[in-house]
Amino acid sequence: MIAVRQGRSPLVLALPHTGTDIPPDCLARLNDTGRAMADTDWHIERLYAGLVDDVTTVRTPVHRYVIDVNRAPTGESLYPGQNTTGLCPLTDFDGRPLYLAGQEPDRAETARRTTLYHAPYHAALSAELDRVKAIHGFALLYDCHSIRSHIPFLFDGILPDFNIGTNEGVTCAPDIADAIQTICSKAEGYTSILNGRFKGGWTTRHYGHPAQGVHAIQMELAQSTYMIERAPWTYVSDIADRTRAHLQTILATLSDWRPQ
DSSP states (O other): OOEEEOOSSSEEEEEOSOOOBOOHHHHTTBOHHHHHTTTSOTTHHHHHTTSSSSOEEEEOOBOTTTOOTTSOTTOOOSSTTSOOOOSSOSBOTTSOBOBOTTOSOOHHHHHHHIIIIIHHHHHHHHHHHHHHHHHHSOEEEEEEEEEOSOOTTTOSSOOOSEEEEOTTTTSSOHHHHHHHHHHHHTSTTOOEEESSSOOOOHHHHHHOBGGGTEEEEEEEEEGGGTBOSSTTOOBOHHHHHHHHHHHHHHHHHHHHOOOO
16 A cells, blocks of 8 residues: 555555565575665654655555566666666566566566556656645655765675766756755765766656656765665665755755746
C-alpha cells in the first residue's frame, strides 16, 4: 500500500527507494545478495522527517529489487552506455546477481510487478501533484534519494555529497536549480554537483515539465553524509543532524518558491 501524507504547500516529496518489503513470491527467487537489500536508500524517511511543515510525501514500502519505481515502465535505460540497474534489477550496484539461477523475472513477471507496484505508486504521486497544483497553480516535486559514496560499477572515485539532478535544466525553472546549487555549494565541509553522474531518474524526467506547471528536481545524497555505508547501515545522528540543517534550508527554499 502506498503511504501518502498530504500537505497544503506546493512541495511534494517522493520517496521511491526507502521500502524494504519483498513479497514472499519474490523473496523466494532471490539469492543471499538480493535478500541483503544493500541498495536500499536507508533512513531517508528519517533524514527528511519534520524538516518543513505542510509538505506532502509519497512513499512505496516495496523494495527496489522487486521493481524500481524510478525506472521507465517500458524498461529503457536512463543512462545509455553506462552501467545502471533496470526496472526489475537483475544485479545490485556492484554488478552481482540478485537471483537464484533460473529465477530471474521474465517479461510476464515484470509486467505483473509493474501493474501491482509501479503503477499504484505513480498513480498516487500523480494525484498529489495534481492536487497541490490545483491549489497553487503549480507543483514542485523533490525526489529523495541516497546511495553509497563509492561504487566502482556505477561511477569512478568518490561521489559528491549533494548530487542535484534536473536532466540538464529541463525539469524545473532555472532559478530553482540555481537556488539549490547555491545552498549546497555554500554548505561548509560538503561537496556538490549539478547534473553530474545522477541527472534525475524517470520520476524527475517524467513529471518535470515547467511549461505545464510541474517542476521536478532530484537529490541524490551520498550516504556518508548521514550513516555508515555498510551493514547494518547505521544512522549516525550527529552526522545526520548537520546534513539535516542543509536539507531544511533546501526544503524551506522550495516551499517558499513561486513562479516569476
